[in-house]
Amino acid sequence: MPQGSSHRVVVIVDENSNPFELGCATEVFGLHRPEVGGHLYDFRLCSPEPRTLMRDGFYTLTGVAGLEAADSADTLIVPNRPDVRVPRRPAVLDAVRRAHARGARLVGFCSGAFTLAEAGVLDGRPATAHWQWADEFRARFPQVEMRADVLFVDDGDILTAAGSAAALDLGLHLVRRDHGAEIAASVSRRLVFAAHRDGGQRQFVERPVPAVPDASLAPVLAWALERLDEPLTVADLAARAAVSPATLHRRFRAELGTTPLAWLTGERAALACRLIERGEPRLEVVARRSGLGTAANLRAVLRRATGLTPTAYRRRFGRA
Template sequence: MIVDEGTNPFEVGVATELFGLPRPELGLPRPLYEVTLCAPAPEIRMNHGFFTLTGASGLDAVDRADTLVVPGRPDNVVPRAPAVLDAIRHAHARGARVMSLCTGTFALAEAGLLDGRRAATHWRWADSFRRLHPKVLLEPDVLFVDEGDILTAAGSAAALDLGLYVWRRDHGAEIANHVSRRLVFAAHRDGGQRQFVERPVPDVRDESLAPLLAWAQERLGEPLTVADLAARARVSPATLHRRFRAQLGTTPLAWLTGERVALACRLIERGEERLDVVAARSGLGTAANLRARLRRATGLSPSAYRRRFGAGGGEALVS
């Protein structure tokens, strides 16, 4: 992870919490990630000079990285240090995965990595980003963008979404869920940034969806519908839809489908080989629907997912 002059310490902390901490709860013989902080100078003043970071490695540490994390900073119109941009370019050129957090997208664009590619950055800086980098295909209404070798998160909190997505992509849904539980953060959150745009907050009674979500997660194998969720919440389907959009940035049906796919992934990872059983227990109904939903969510067939993440290795799933 590159720490540059003025870097936002929150995103440094998020990346450290995601990838740099020991996780004995996983019961693994070794850490799945090792994190090295590197910087272009021995002392780096963080955002607004709140504190000075010392003890980081030099930028030559980037040459050993499989993934390079680039946090953001608020002074996005000030050019990055040439050595930092060179390090980003060299890492990408030799095949490292590059991941920016919040306005770290500016650094990737300045390094020339994003021309003609999709990217996300904080909504507050979207207009400025477009003026500075018109060749980048900015997506202002998503939490993060995965372009394969380059991933960009839309904001500081969206860095958590992207980080858990990387855990899920690298090591499967079961391990990603362990990490999300330790963070006390949703393992998967659909939706865009419009929910974060500043607006007056009315004084209303608590309308948290948390109790409803917990209730539904215990019944994913049942034939739950959006109407069932609305009835449980004692609201109309339209009101439920508005609450899901406001609180989760997605629709009730999309959330329910995402939870069912995540449960199917966990069942496959735990060794369930019968595709029809996985489909039934996860609430996806049929093996055909499971195949389609899993491929859409992960890019893998059920058998390929099991070969990659399953406890039993390479056996094929059977219908």
């Protein structure tokens, strides 16, 4: 049974909430996952009203817990909605403040950052939201550091994600933080979704669907993932793609919103995490097999990627 299934994730659903982000939360945190031993979280929905009209009146949500369920959340996902100018109910904002005061983790998807800012818990802290609302957010909440060009922001006990699919990125990031890279990879495979997109990647990619499929980065990425233990360089990736390093850099920016070196380092860090989780005790072996070279470099990269040393990561996520 996965450790942490007693961790309670509660989603507040309010009038005109977006169904997509609610679906993302349910998919990532709420489903039974026999492939990893059961539920990863104790998942609940709650609402301030017995009947909640969802976005644009497409359907009505009933049969969920009352707002008092938010008071038992270890992680509280706050509501969002397309009209950010309509203030949140005072009862919802009070529930967010109580959760923050007792140390619960707070999560805002898309316009959920407005809910957190209205509650006053983001003052002096970084956050993100959908790029189209960045200017309005800055005007209304100048005391919050709006990072408008990233997928998500992890500020420890408060996390925010940009619009739509970034909710899945942040959800998988939380699974990885709570349960390790191996289980997060399993969940992403079930979702048929990219296993890891770093929060610092850009919200808007210039060419999300390549005009010529054969010219996409997919073949070179697949080739590189099979050779992470080799001393691959950006020049090697460019040669494989039959382009110059400068052209490769532009294509990575356009298609993935990151750089070739950052992508390569991130994939190597994820592989190192999986090797540690599977029980490899020798840091030199983990470093070599993940392409990170030395134990010293492994320690530095892993700390940047996870906030943990290899020893602490093994203690938290390794096999008993």
